[in-house]
Amino acid sequence: MADAAPLLEIDSIETCYGLSQVLFGLSLSIRRGEMVSLMGRNGMGKTTTIRSIMGLTPARAGAIRFAGTEVRSLPSYRIAKLGIGLVPEGRQIFPNLTVRENLVAAAANRLGSPDPWSLEKIHALFPRLAERGSNMGNQLSGGEQQMLAIGRALMTNPHLLILDEATEGLAPLIREEIWNCLSMLKARGQSILVIDKNVEHLSRICDRHYIIERGRTVWSGTSAQLTAKPDLQHRYLGI
Incomplete structure (x- = not known):
């Protein structure tokens, strides 16, 4: 059950790449134990939102609070240490490290989880990673790389797991x-923010959804509210 207090709260952020503004007063929130989706057509600002949260492309205005700390002006590594695990678009695993080395490279239980993720637990979650443990990252299929990227993020024992294009290009x-x-992660109480195009799956497992259009939040609501509005999906998601 999600906690009422926001774990992540984004309030009216504006983000630019040079002179080109991408986000215009975007807001969203995620409570502890909640799974939330961020949807929209390509080029509408989804990845920029993630980059703003992580400090990779800092927002120039607005507020980003994580676990009660204002993080908008913090460097990326400090934001990650507060407990955010990112599965980036394109996976970005370390190609010249083995699967095992990818998993242990950033492993930490900085937040003192009583039941931390370990290699054994990741292998139980994704048995294929156990079989491929000595293979280099660049020897994996796209699906195996995505499993590895998720496992690597979980090994940091994050409060919040963010997935950018969770199933893009996979079989x-x-x-x-x-x-x-x-x-399964949601059932364990893991807080999750996910970007994906599969409305059917997102509606089935997410608690709430945000749709963005040209860098603004144009709709938010529950899965029941989303599935009841096919016109909304057609208008903003091209379905």
Whole structure:
């Protein structure tokens, strides 16, 4: 059950790349134990929102609070240390490290989780990673790389897990495995922010949704509210 207090709260942020503004007063929030989706067509600001949260492309205005701390002006490594694990678009695993080395490279239990993630638990979640433990990162399939990126983020024992394009470009069977993994993580009480295009799966497992259009939040609501509005999906998601 999600806690009422926001774990992540974004309030009216504005973010630019040079002179080009991408986010215009965007707001959203995630409570502890909640799974929230961020949806919108390509180029509408989803990845920029993630980059703003992580301090990779700092917002020039507004507020970003995580676990009660204002993080908008903090460097990325400090934001990550507060307890955010990122599974970035394109996976960005370390190609010249083995699967095992990728998993242990950033492993930490800085937040003192009583039941921290370990190699054994990641292997139980994704048995294929155990089988491929000595393979280099660049020897994995796209699906295996996505599993590795999720496992690497979980090994930091984050309060919040963020996935940018969770199943983009993956084979159908692998997609199902990723969705099953996210359902299991949610059942464990993991807070999750996910970007993906599969409205059906998102509606099934997420608590709430945000849709953005040209850098602004244009709709937010529950899964029941989203599925009841096919016109909304057609207008903003092209479905």
